[in-house]
Amino acid sequence: MDSVRSWLRRRIDSVRSEQRLRTDGGTASDAVQSETGTGLRRYLDSDAVESAPFWLPAFLLVGLFVYGAIVWNVVISLTDYEGLGDPEYGSFDLENYRLMLQETGSYSFTNAFVNTIVLLVAFTLVCLVFGLVVAILVDRDIRFENTFRTIYLLPMSLSFVVTAKMWLWMYSSNGGFVNRALGVVGIGPVNFIRNPDPNVQLAAIVFALVWQFSGYAMVVYLAGLRAIPDEHFEAARVDGASLVKMYWRVVIPQLRTATVSASVVLMVFGLKAFDFLRALYGNDTPAVGTDILPTYMVRVAFGDASRIAYGSAVAVVLFALAFSIVLPYLYSEYRRGAL
Amino acid sequence: MAELELDGLTKVFVEDDGNEIVAVDDIDVTVADGEFLVLVGPSGCGKSTTLRMIAGLESITAGELRLGGRRINERKPAERNTAMVFQSYALYPHMTVKQNMSFGLEESTDMPAAEIAETVIEAAEMMGIGDLLDRKPGELSGGQQQRVALGRAIVRDPEVFLMDEPLSNLDAKLRSKMRTELQRLQDDLGVTTIYVTHDQTEAMTMGDRIAVLDDGMLQQVGTPLECYHEPANRFVADFIGxxxxxxxxxxxxxxxxxxxxxxxxxxxxxxxxxxxxxxxxxxxxxxxxxxxxxxxxxxxxxxxxxxxxxxxxxxxxxxxxxxxxxxxxxxxxxxxxxxxxxxxxxxxxxxxxxxxxxxxxxxxxxxxxxxxxxxxxxxxxx
CATH class of the missing domain: 2.40.50.140 (Nucleic acid-binding proteins)
Known part of the structure; x- marks a missing residue:
């Protein structure tokens, strides 16, 4: 019995000494000591506190000027602030939001909202389709591939103001390139930018924006195409798929991720098209019916009536719109474990 | 089923600066009906290019390729009645196993959907992947993906199987298991098979005959034991064994x-x-x-x-x-x-x-x- 007990004791001792061993030979004693130190000591030594000088200033500045401003904007949208004196924070109501829904006509919120959605959807869709077609063409081992890629991507590096001014000339009914080209086939001249039909104006704007951003869609799709192994193309060929079928059934379904990320970025750009319209129409109020939410917001807030609180309410809607675009994307990325 | 003849098959790649690179130089091999021929050689010897020429994925610079006596140089890959198994399996990741296996039949034949489904299920049962039909390739292990890739080739009921290092992505144990399985499968189906590998063990153990390539040139064609005991030259002697x-x-x-x-x-x-x-x-x-x-x-x-x-x-x-x-x-x-x-x-x-x-x-x-x-x-x- 004794021998068993002593054997057990030896056994336990040897296990303990094994546990104490550090195979990497490191000195673990310091860490052990600080762990057993006071609560404050442990708090000051924590990663979050020690790294605070690096993240805290940016965190506070962003918190104040971005998220703080958003919250303040929401608060103002609940008041009747008209831009003179201090806003009155006494009585909050949803009057501004109710007004939005009531207004009708070509200068109304509803009109601007519909325009925004149409612009967003049309611009994004056309950009994606055009970008995909160009990406497929560029991907087919053409000569001067890099040159083409740069040429297609270049418009994106220009600012909205530059492209707007350029397209103003292009669209000019007084010898602009577009009208000259149309003149060759006997159409026009068409006044695109000041057309009485707001749909023509919107179409012209979408076309110009597509010109600027389809290069981006192309680059995203090109990266997606490059990520598909050559064997998939070859397997599809051996399987007997025609070129169109190969892209339709094998290649394009694999570009889902590229499509989602490109559309999110394009939609956000579409929402920000304010500068483009502003540059296109100068200081004038955009011609009848072509308001999108940002231009509408600026006009009601800083125009003749100076309805700051109402403008804030429009801004809240715009923010909600942007949020509703980005949030599902972030969530799906999170689900896929990419965040 | 048919005999495949490679008659003076040559492939020359022309680089951008006009340099010509001879990847495959005048290869003559006749693969008998139902034979298992292994193309073996070090990397860059032209074995894959040869296989790709047979599949129709590379154009043929010179020489003639005949299947059952008919010239097929100009035929499209789908019209050659060959099925290829790729090294990376090349399974379409967005399709289920069933869709992957049906794809070739849908695209290259007029077979009605019900018959396609039947053929696919039959082939899947044969490969032991009958219960995986609704999974996507990403949810399968390497060995299962390998089986799907083989099943995809089998449903096509081709005259020639072309396999491009199909076992090289598997771990050593699974590789030797699949080696046996592949051999048995080829034996059962009796389909002419051309198998490319750089692994001389695979060449020795699997092939009815092996064709040793080096630098685009055919060094020797013979049974594994011939190549082992009676190498035609020093390269074969060195490579085999x-x-x-x-x-x-x-x-x-x-x-x-x-x-x-x-x-x-x-x-x-x-x-x-x-x-x-x-x-x-x-x-x-x-x-x-x-x-x-x-x-x-x-x-x-x-x-x-x-x-x-x-x-x-x-x-x-x-x-x-x-x-x-x-x-x-x-x-x-x-x-x-x-x-x-x-x-x-x-x-x-x-x-x-x-x-x-x-x-x-x-x-x-x-x-x-x-x-x-x-x-x-x-x-x-x-």
């Missing part, structure tokens, strides 16, 4: 071969095949070297063991003539795994004359191969 054959550069002096460290006397019979050559390469397979404790004959050489590599069933011994050198030249001999041999131990290597190979050092061609009593049964080397 693991561990590789030992080579010694020797000079012919009278009736002896003189190497740096030893002199090897030749019989009159061997001398007559050597003719008036003055320089030769002597080759001996590691397992043909017999180990003894005492040098008794003229073909016995005293050596020292430099390194021992035990593999369990046998030991690979690195023997050297000059044990004092810091990095001595060694040659390999294998011996049974139960023999206890240690580095530094002196050993006598007996190199039997009927097991030696002699090669022309300039052209590499075999001058004399080892003599085999049953050499006739190997058939004639091409």
């Amino acid at each position: 693991e561990p590789s054959m030992n080579f010694f550069e020797v000079e012919v002096q009278g009736d002896r071969l003189l190497a740096d460290d030893f002199a090897y006397p030749l019989s009159n019979e061997t001398l007559s095949t050597v003719g008036d050559r003055t320089e030769l390469t002597l080759g001996i397979r590691p397992e043909d070297i017999e180990l003894r404790t005492e040098a008794t004959g003229p073909h016995d050489f005293e050596t020292v063991v430099d390194v021992v590599e035990p593999t369990g069933d046998e030991n690979n011994l690195y023997l050297t003539f000059d044990p004092d050198a810091s990095e001595p030249d060694t040659f390999i001999a294998t011996t049974g795994g139960m023999n206890r041999i240690e580095a530094g131990q002196p050993l006598v290597a007996h190199v039997p004359e009927d097991a030696i190979h002699l090669f022309d050092p300039d052209t590499g061609r075999a001058v004399k191969n080892r003599s085999l009593d049953d050499a006739e049964t190997l058939g004639r080397a091409v």
Whole structure:
């Protein structure tokens, strides 16, 4: 019995000494000591506190000027602030939001909202389709591939103001390139930018924006195409798929991720098209019916009536719109474990 | 089912600067109906290019490709009645196993959907993946993906299977299992198969015949044992067999071969095949070297063991003539795994004359191969 007990004791001792061993030979004693130190000591030594000088200033500045401003904007949208004196924070109501829904006509919120959605959807869709077609063409081992890629991507590096001014000339009914080209086939001249039909104006704007951003869609799709192994193309060929079928059934379904990320970025750009319209129409109020939410917001807030609180309410809607675009994307990325 | 003929098949790639690279140079092979031919060679030897030319994925620069006597050079890949298994399997990641396997039939035949579904299920059962039909490739293990890739080829019911290193992405255990399975499958289906690999073990164990390629040129076509025992040249001798054959550069002096460290006397019979050559390469397979404790004959050489590599069933011994050198030249001999041999131990290597190979050092061609009593049964080397 004794021998068993002593054997057990030896056994336990040897296990303990094994546990104490550090195979990497490191000195673990310091860490052990600080762990057993006071609560404050442990708090000051924590990663979050020690790294605070690096993240805290940016965190506070962003918190104040971005998220703080958003919250303040929401608060103002609940008041009747008209831009003179201090806003009155006494009585909050949803009057501004109710007004939005009531207004009708070509200068109304509803009109601007519909325009925004149409612009967003049309611009994004056309950009994606055009970008995909160009990406497929560029991907087919053409000569001067890099040159083409740069040429297609270049418009994106220009600012909205530059492209707007350029397209103003292009669209000019007084010898602009577009009208000259149309003149060759006997159409026009068409006044695109000041057309009485707001749909023509919107179409012209979408076309110009597509010109600027389809290069981006192309680059995203090109990266997606490059990520598909050559064997998939070859397997599809051996399987007997025609070129169109190969892209339709094998290649394009694999570009889902590229499509989602490109559309999110394009939609956000579409929402920000304010500068483009502003540059296109100068200081004038955009011609009848072509308001999108940002231009509408600026006009009601800083125009003749100076309805700051109402403008804030429009801004809240715009923010909600942007949020509703980005949030599902972030969530799906999170689900896929990419965040 | 049909016979596949490669008649002077050549592929020349033209680079952007006009440089021409001959990837495949004038290859003639006839693959009989139902035969399993393995194309083997080191990376860049042109074996994959050859396979891709047969599949129709690369154009043919010169020569003719015939299937069942009909020229198919110009046919599209889908019209060649071949099915290909890719190294990476090339399963479409967005489709289920069933969709992956149906795709080829949907695109290349008019088969009604119900019949396609039936064929797919049948092939899946045969490959043992019947319960995976609704999964996507990403949810399958490597071995299962491999089976799907094979199943996808089988449903097409092709005249020729083309396989491009299909086992190289599997781990060693699974690879040897799939090797057997593939062989059995090919045997059952009786479909002409061309199998590309860089692994000489796969070539030896799987093929009815193997075609050894190097630098775009066909070195030898023959049964695995032919290529092993009667290599057409030094390259084949070196490539086939693991561990590789030992080579010694020797000079012919009278009736002896003189190497740096030893002199090897030749019989009159061997001398007559050597003719008036003055320089030769002597080759001996590691397992043909017999180990003894005492040098008794003229073909016995005293050596020292430099390194021992035990593999369990046998030991690979690195023997050297000059044990004092810091990095001595060694040659390999294998011996049974139960023999206890240690580095530094002196050993006598007996190199039997009927097991030696002699090669022309300039052209590499075999001058004399080892003599085999049953050499006739190997058939004639091409």
